[in-house]
Amino acid sequence: MSDPYLPQEDVQRLKDTALEQGLADPMMRRLLFTGILPKYVGALPVLPAPGPQVLSDLNSMNRVERLIDGTVPLAVWLRNAVDQLTDAAARDIYQEALDQVVRDAAGEPDVAPDVPTGETKEEIIFRDDTVPFAFLSAGALAGSSVARVKVLPYQGGALLQPLALPHNGTGWLIAPGLLVTNHHVVNARSRTEGARQVVDETDLKLQATGSRSRFDYLTEDDPDVQEIPGAELLAWDEKLDYAVLRLADTAPKTYLRVATEPLVVTKDVPVAVNIIQHPGGEPKRIALRNNLVFEADEQDVRYFTDTRGGSSGSPVMTDDWTVVALHRGTRRVTDVSFQGKSTAFVNVGTQLSAVMRHLREHAPQVHDEITAAQAALNGHP
Template identity: 35%
Template sequence: MAWTKKHTQLNDVLSDLVPNKSGINRFVLAAGLQPKFIDDSGNAIEVWNKVLIEADKRDKVDDLVKTVLDNYPENPFLKSALSSKEIDYSLSPDIDKVSKWNAVSAETLEVLTMGQSTLLPINFLSKGIIKSRSVAKVEMKIGTNRYNVGTGFLFKVKGIEDLFFITNFHVINRRSDIPKTRIIFDYEQDIYGNSLPSKSFEIEDGKVWYCSPVNQLDTTIFRVKDFDNSLNKYGYIELKEVEISDSEFVNIIQHPGGEMKQISLYHNIVTYRDERKIQYLTDTLKGSSGSPVFNSDWEVVALHHSGSEKKENELALPYGVKSRNEGISINKIIEFVRNNHIS
């Protein structure tokens, strides 16, 4: 078997969806594979690796994906695995290589298990829709039918009239990639579940190209070409310095896996913050790099840049809750813009 990036990403997705070895066997059988030919020793990631190798040998990888897709019909990564278009959504840096992960406390878990009210005014939904207009998919062509994907958003900083777009440094950081990259707005569904007509923009290769590497702010800021003022439709998010505390809730608007726009609203809670970073529990998926992290007042508190699963020695989390997510403090990014930009 020629193990490709697509197989690695599929292995990651399957072990995320079915993390217990005891649950893997039924998918193996449903795909027409024989368990006796698959070594089930090791953790779930290792077992899924062996399952994929056997499925590839029998030309049944698509059959395997379809059986899991029956249980998770909206999962963007399973759907993309059946497509001939190759999406590289493994963009996030390893948290342990760029930051110290601060473990989740028992007090935070108490809040997460409904120790705090989650009631919000109904206008929370309307405000969120307005903010979401400025969020776009970032798509970079890296070969024939192969793409890198991420997320970003239009913004302004108080006191500066210029309109900027921001995403992660690890999504795009070379000027030579500008011609290959598109910023795509309205890549989402309407209230009836129909696809909206999206609009694609190019990056302006001009004096605004502010980059900070992964181990610092993991940020790239630029302008988007707008020849006919059509960007006005999408507005912008005004960034301002904000304070955030542990156990506050956050929400992320994102393009996971390069799929249509989605929002993470459940199980989202801040676990740690300092001057540079904010760490939180929330459901982010690969391809969410560069997404705005909002508080409950729809103020941006961070630029999402990394996420991974909890380690064995960390406290057990409620079922369905993901751990080890991190964003760069928006206060540091505002400071970065002001220090670099000359009107």
């Protein structure tokens, strides 16, 4: 890649922390490289001293956008390091670096910070947080409509040269055969020099039809999961960061219910949202805890629910598994606290009502197809 993921001062801080916390021990090196292609690891320089070795490894990975299998080696290494650290301050240093790398690798768009200051979330101790037991089975059914999406970049009508590396995201079915994900997932470009390159329409459509979606990707050791190709890019918008794809006929028949009105949040009535996702292109995961909505407006929903790079395009759902927003990225905030701790970020998604309104105005046939499917889901002819 032309630009490193992390500035050199951050790399140096990671190296210093590794020395302090024992991560530079030569016995730890193999563990930290777990999940990274052995051929790549074997090509890295081997140095006699622990400090220079860690610094060399970090600098080498910092210059690699991603490997042929789609993994970002620096992100994998940092995630392994976080799992090994017990010191809270050291974990924060590594987690902050990991968050930055996965955001940049996913090409998540920068959003100008405009969250009002001076607001805090109070501890909720008077509200019944239990849900019906059927919540679990309904969630499993909802999860069957969520897929890991892999997109290869094209340029000038051909796979991007010298090497077309896959970009991972998440998508979900809004109607039979219709997949919703982020525009930036289909765009399949990492952020460089502070901005994402937007491909032309011809290449964008090629990337959509060349995409592969896996709906039953539940474990790493499942070799028989079917990948479903894209058939057509139907509608998209860069500002709202959405794309609608038609998949091949083999797509699952189940699909998710979507909200018709914007999610409204008031200070005294907290709303929880749940996100089924494929973070980092990994098997399906679900965020159920620490998941309250921070605020919402006509276009955006902002929430504390945990996500990582690769979660882009995930459905943001209320406790009845209705999709209220399309997860797209992270927003930096100031003077915001959650559960008694200050936070620098909240996650952000596009209101589904805004997506549907845009479809009605700019892609009415797609809007009508979705509306008809949603009416059938709700028991209306």
